[in-house]
Amino acid sequence: MDIAASVFSWSFLGMEVTTWLLMLVLVMVLSATFLSSKKASIYESFENQPVDLSALTTQALDAPPSTSELKNHYKALLIFTNDDLRNNGTKKSARILADFRNRVYGRSSFRDDLKTDDILADWPTWLPPLETSITEPVPTQEQAVTAESKMLAYVARNFPQEPSQDESASTVRSLLSDFGYRFVFKKGIETERVAPDFAPNRLLKDWVNPAA
Numbered sequence: 001m002d003i004a005a006s007v008f009s010w011s012f013l014g015m016e017v018t019t020w021l022l023m024l025v026l027v028m029v030l031s032a033t034f035l036s037s038k039k040a041s042i043y044e045s046f047e048n049q050p051v052d053l054s055a056l057t058t059q060a061l062d063a064p065p066s067t068s069e070l071k072n073h074y075k076a077l078l079i080f081t082n083d084d085l086r087n088n089g090t091k092k093s094a095r096i097l098a099d100f101r102n103r104v105y106g107r108s109s110f111r112d113d114l115k116t117d118d119i120l121a122d123w124p125t126w127l128p129p130l131e132t133s134i135t136e137p138v139p140t141q142e143q144a145v146t147a148e149s150k151m152l153a154y155v156a157r158n159f160p161q162e163p164s165q166d167e168s169a170s171t172v173r174s175l176l177s178d179f180g181y182r183f184v185f186k187k188g189i190e191t192e193r194v195a196p197d198f199a200p201n202r203l204l205k206d207w208v209n210p211a212a
Contacts, residue, residue, distance in 0.1 A: 106194070
């Protein structure tokens, strides 16, 4: 009897241990499934959120475009500005231009003889051509804001510290000269120049979406 009772006792204990192990495995599987589902829902929620340009990190803003991308950004900003001033009446484009003007040239106003017709006049030869046979697609406001931030990033990275034949340095000079005389300085009367305390590394300091 004692032997039989002992065998029964050990068998019962073994079944109990097995039951607990099975329950533990079941809990682990259910927990893993729940966490995986929750993680997926978080990713889906993030992917469905609209991009807020004003919340971009400094690291993202500091990433400069290539020279060809820079040219397309400036073209996009000019086309958006022309359409905005002529048709929308929102003047959001003026705020975008003013942000670039203030940061680069240190001026608080545009030239007083600036006209809407000047926005696309004398199209720069170093930019992609302006299509005249068809209506150019108008960039969105978000694309225009992105263009301004990328122009700042390009200038910050490539502003020449001394004379250089490098294409990026040449493009910076072309950009600053064209924007300066197109919007800020009176050609033949004033000389285009950057702000007296101009420091390329500060161009994107405290940048926020100027059209927000």
